[in-house]
Amino acid sequence: MLTVDFHRLKIAPGSRILDVGCGTGRHLFEACRFEGSQVVGVDLNWEDLRKARYTLYTMGETGRGAWAVSRADATRLPFRDESFDLVICSEVLEHVPDNRAAVAELVRVLKPGKDLVVSVPRYLPERICWALSEGYHNEPGGHIRIYRKKEIKGLLESAGLRCWGIHYKHGLHAPYWWLKCLVGHKNESNRFVNLYKRFLEWDIIKHPPLTRGLERMLNPLIAKSLVLYLRKGCE
Numbered sequence: 001m002l003t004v005d006f007h008r009l010k011i012a013p014g015s016r017i018l019d020v021g022c023g024t025g026r027h028l029f030e031a032c033r034f035e036g037s038q039v040v041g042v043d044l045n046w047e048d049l050r051k052a053r054y055t056l057y058t059m060g061e062t063g064r065g066a067w068a069v070s071r072a073d074a075t076r077l078p079f080r081d082e083s084f085d086l087v088i089c090s091e092v093l094e095h096v097p098d099n100r101a102a103v104a105e106l107v108r109v110l111k112p113g114k115d116l117v118v119s120v121p122r123y124l125p126e127r128i129c130w131a132l133s134e135g136y137h138n139e140p141g142g143h144i145r146i147y148r149k150k151e152i153k154g155l156l157e158s159a160g161l162r163c164w165g166i167h168y169k170h171g172l173h174a175p176y177w178w179l180k181c182l183v184g185h186k187n188e189s190n191r192f193v194n195l196y197k198r199f200l201e202w203d204i205i206k207h208p209p210l211t212r213g214l215e216r217m218l219n220p221l222i223a224k225s226l227v228l229y230l231r232k233g234c235e
Contacts, residue, residue, distance in 0.1 A: 001204050003090045003119045003169050003225050006030055015085040020074050021092030025052030037065030042072035075101040082111045090119040094143045107159045110232045119227040120147045125174040133181035156230055165229035171218025
């Protein structure tokens with residue numbers, strides 16, 4: 001399930017791409033499809049990194065680029081200044097106590113004139129989750145803040161970026177998380193949660209036109225994610 005729309009990005013052959021908070025590798029896999037790409041994923045979760053590595057190993061001939069994954073903190077990235085042609089940070093900043101330090105690092109490692117893509121949970125769907133379940137956001141490593149669009153855009157632009165695009169993703173996923181929060185966000189035995197989960201998994205694999213159209217209608221209203229596309233100013 002991709003949150004970043006790679007079709008919006010002009011990725012040249014041989015681009016160096018960094019995914020900060022890569023998780024199990026959903027965006028790494030897609031980034032490796034670009035010819036000659038050099039893709040790096042970092043995360044703090046060892047188990048997610050293990051899964052990402054396995055996914056990339058088994059990718060086989062579908063991949064056209066080189067890749068590496070490593071454990072690293074978003075607020076202290078182990079890379080030189082201006083090392084990457086594209087930086088992705090999807091569903092991460094809402095977890096980070098020092099979000100300004102993380103943004104400064106994202107900008108530092110990005111080359112001038114190149115793009116940063118950031119996604120965070122959208123305000124209203126996320127606020128509903130918080131209202132339905134305290135456990136959803138109070139667990140260790142959980143979401144510690146909810147961004148309004150103006151707030152996250154201002155935070156990123158104040159770091160020397162220019163926002164050139166915004167869109168919303170995963171309108172079908174917001175009701176799933178509301179349902180999970182309503183019955184207990186760790187409750188894996190609820191029949192309705194499991195049915196909805198199977199529906200989402202089927203949708204991700206099959207991409208039927210009906211659900212794609214439904215999600216396009218829902219995204220402006222209840223999309224789970226807000227996605228911002230930004231460019232670092234040339235010095």
